[in-house]
Amino acid sequence: MFAGILTLWGQYFGNFLGGLGISLEITVAGLAFALVAGAGFAALRLARFRVLRLIGTAYVEVVRATPMLLVLYIMYFGLGQVGIKLPAYWAAVIALGTFYAAQFTEIFRGGIQSVDRGQREAADALGLSRWQRLRKVVLPQAVMTILLPSTNALADIIKDSSLVITIGLSDLMARTYEATSATFEPMDMFLLAGVMYLVVYLLLSRVLGRLELNVQRRHG
Amino acid sequence: MFSDVMVNSTPSDIAVDIRSVTKKFGERTIFGDVSLQVRQGEVVALIGPSGAGKSTLIRCVNCLTPFESGSIMVLGHELHGTNEAKRGPSREMLKSIRTETGMVFQSFNLFPHMSVVDNVALAPVLVLGTSREEAREQARELLCSIGLSHRVDAYPRHLSGGEQQRVAICRALAMKPSLMLFDEPTSALDPELVGEVLGAIRALVDRGMTMMLVTHEMMFARDVADTVAVMADGALVEIGPARQVLDDPQTDRCKSFLSRVLQQKAPSANTSAPSMGAQIAADAPTQEHEQARDTDRKRKHAEEVER
Amino acid sequence: MNIGFDTSQMLHGAVLTVELAAGGVGVSLVLGALGGLARSRGPRWLRWLIVGYVELVRGLPQILQLFILYFGLTQFGINLSPFTAGFIWMCFYGTGYAIEIFRAGISGVHPGQLEASTALGLSRFQSFRRVVLPQAVARMVPPLTTFVILELKNTTLLYIIGVPEIMYHANLLASNSQPLNIYLIAVGFYLVMNMTLGRLGAYVEHKMSWAKS
Ligand SMILES: Nc1ncnc2c1ncn2[C@@H]1O[C@H](COP(=O)(O)OP(=O)(O)OP(=O)(O)O)[C@@H](O)[C@H]1O
Numbered sequence A: 001m002f003a004g005i006l007t008l009w010g011q012y013f014g015n016f017l018g019g020l021g022i023s024l025e026i027t028v029a030g031l032a033f034a035l036v037a038g039a040g041f042a043a044l045r046l047a048r049f050r051v052l053r054l055i056g057t058a059y060v061e062v063v064r065a066t067p068m069l070l071v072l073y074i075m076y077f078g079l080g081q082v083g084i085k086l087p088a089y090w091a092a093v094i095a096l097g098t099f100y101a102a103q104f105t106e107i108f109r110g111g112i113q114s115v116d117r118g119q120r121e122a123a124d125a126l127g128l129s130r131w132q133r134l135r136k137v138v139l140p141q142a143v144m145t146i147l148l149p150s151t152n153a154l155a156d157i158i159k160d161s162s163l164v165i166t167i168g169l170s171d172l173m174a175r176t177y178e179a180t181s182a183t184f185e186p187m188d189m190f191l192l193a194g195v196m197y198l199v200v201y202l203l204l205s206r207v208l209g210r211l212e213l214n215v216q217r218r219h220g
Numbered sequence B: 001m002f003s004d005v006m007v008n009s010t011p012s013d014i015a016v017d018i019r020s021v022t023k024k025f026g027e028r029t030i031f032g033d034v035s036l037q038v039r040q041g042e043v044v045a046l047i048g049p050s051g052a053g054k055s056t057l058i059r060c061v062n063c064l065t066p067f068e069s070g071s072i073m074v075l076g077h078e079l080h081g082t083n084e085a086k087r088g089p090s091r092e093m094l095k096s097i098r099t100e101t102g103m104v105f106q107s108f109n110l111f112p113h114m115s116v117v118d119n120v121a122l123a124p125v126l127v128l129g130t131s132r133e134e135a136r137e138q139a140r141e142l143l144c145s146i147g148l149s150h151r152v153d154a155y156p157r158h159l160s161g162g163e164q165q166r167v168a169i170c171r172a173l174a175m176k177p178s179l180m181l182f183d184e185p186t187s188a189l190d191p192e193l194v195g196e197v198l199g200a201i202r203a204l205v206d207r208g209m210t211m212m213l214v215t216h217e218m219m220f221a222r223d224v225a226d227t228v229a230v231m232a233d234g235a236l237v238e239i240g241p242a243r244q245v246l247d248d249p250q251t252d253r254c255k256s257f258l259s260r261v262l263q264q265k266a267p268s269a270n271t272s273a274p275s276m277g278a279q280i281a282a283d284a285p286t287q288e289h290e291q292a293r294d295t296d297r298k299r300k301h302a303e304e305v306e307r
Numbered sequence C: 001m002n003i004g005f006d007t008s009q010m011l012h013g014a015v016l017t018v019e020l021a022a023g024g025v026g027v028s029l030v031l032g033a034l035g036g037l038a039r040s041r042g043p044r045w046l047r048w049l050i051v052g053y054v055e056l057v058r059g060l061p062q063i064l065q066l067f068i069l070y071f072g073l074t075q076f077g078i079n080l081s082p083f084t085a086g087f088i089w090m091c092f093y094g095t096g097y098a099i100e101i102f103r104a105g106i107s108g109v110h111p112g113q114l115e116a117s118t119a120l121g122l123s124r125f126q127s128f129r130r131v132v133l134p135q136a137v138a139r140m141v142p143p144l145t146t147f148v149i150l151e152l153k154n155t156t157l158l159y160i161i162g163v164p165e166i167m168y169h170a171n172l173l174a175s176n177s178q179p180l181n182i183y184l185i186a187v188g189f190y191l192v193m194n195m196t197l198g199r200l201g202a203y204v205e206h207k208m209s210w211a212k213s
């Protein structure tokens, strides 16, 4: 029986690995989008003007209330109504980026606000400019608070990338589903995919976890 | 103060008998072969540098921490090291030891979700089976006697540090203990609040309470303690009558500890023979008192930074 | 208001969404409390088992978990209806999250609290029940609010296996006309539900502020 599973796994492993590659590609592209947009919205949320802060807050509140799948459908099916036809790949990347930008906005904001007020005051007392203060004093200290939730967010993006099965991309999840109907051994196929997702997840949480420990040590 | 605190007495004259106790955390030996006796009604002050193991030693006495070898007799109950006894102390014995000893922590550890009076009444109700009304009534009386009658229904976070620590003392006294353990009860307090807590402890001493007191308040120790034990480098380096140990230390380790504590605050004083007696001659006692605290804090901070 | 299509079906979907989420949260909280307790106080083997379970829930994509229950089990002759498979998954997933919330809540209580109650002579159970638990619950309110919202959003995945919740009806409507408008209405549904929950959470948190040190 085990021999049977192993033959099946051997048969599909290469195919699945290709799917995992696509999943990771979408993940990395989505992450890049989310980081940039997240930094922008965090700046809005911390801005001096009320209107800007309000825009930042509204974005975070609305996006965080919306399920990821719905965001994906809006990008892929919804935008067609106003004449924007995104290819599935870009719809996926933009959807992940839009959704996780809201998470990163909160992560960045939390990190920056976690830095003690006194640090800001000390920098002001030394005559540093706003930008110098952020760059040299606040951010280096905020990094610690930002790293851990960012790792978690990255792990979430990888998992949520599996939603692209619903818009016809050929990622790991989609290939797994195809394989189940080809082999009529769904559990065996899900197990293989599960192991692959878990390996990525554990690598991410363990390796990044260790990296964070190192940074933490260096910064005391 | 504390007119209604009963001081029980057990048949034996010895309240606590620590016999060659060794304590490790993992591979690291915190202290080895430590022996110390506390007689009924005696006040023993435990002093020494930070990290010496003073807190750990008094935690061993009421079993908050197990120890490896040796034995401790607490109010007639025998505790054995984990290396020697097959089984740990029985549940009943633990309960009696903890009921008969009161403990006051450096960081107060009041229960934040209960009002002051409930903090004090909780254990009598749960452990001694006192009725709720009676326990609260007794708690009120205790709190009144310590000058906190107006704070009875407040929550801990609304109290000052000194008030919190006095509530913690009441909480321990509500169990009518015959032995009190204090672990640096004033170290977390602002200087101006130290006096009120020391006053409460002094009132207990006057009522004849048996005590083990870890402290960095040298003046206070000299004043109220019968015996001072100096702990350093994993051992008790000197034990003796309070004034003798503090004014005229015999061992080098003890001398160097006391000189470090006392030296910094009065550079003009003669440092070749550091002693409390000399310091007192040089300084007014009240000033001395606060400066000693201050020096202590700085030293502690410096040592933490080193680590 | 006439917006050119009938949203009453979506309202029915919303009711089902709320029912599913409420049921899932209820079951998960009970199992999560037991699991969280076992995770902090239980025997070693049980702790490891629970750690493994939580890692599975957090490490595998949600759809994969759902597909395993709905499609995977058919390999062993177990055919669950979409609704049953979906609900079981909501509970399976929610329990993993709830366990972590309870564990973090319990271990977040300052160790000095347990020490103080032990030194007063309270038994382990009394210390837990009277001193640790009330403080743990108070700290758990914000993550629990997040958790309820998460379960609510998770119901959308059940649409993929054919459970007729909001997304399901939104898609039916979207295939005939103006998809963007339909989806934005769906966003509105979620927004209302989330804001209600957020307010509720903030209110409970405020009510429990006594437990803050
Ligand atoms: N739970 C623990 N696990 C491991 N090591 C511990 C633990 N508690 C204390 N230690 C170590 O044991 C040593 C003695 O600690 P202890 O708290 O008893 O010192 P202390 O004399 O009370 O110092 P202080 O004046 O700072 O309170 C310290 O070096 C400390 O790091």
Ligand SMILES: [Mg+2]
Binding pocket: B054, B055, B056, B183, B184
């Ligand atoms: Mg200590």
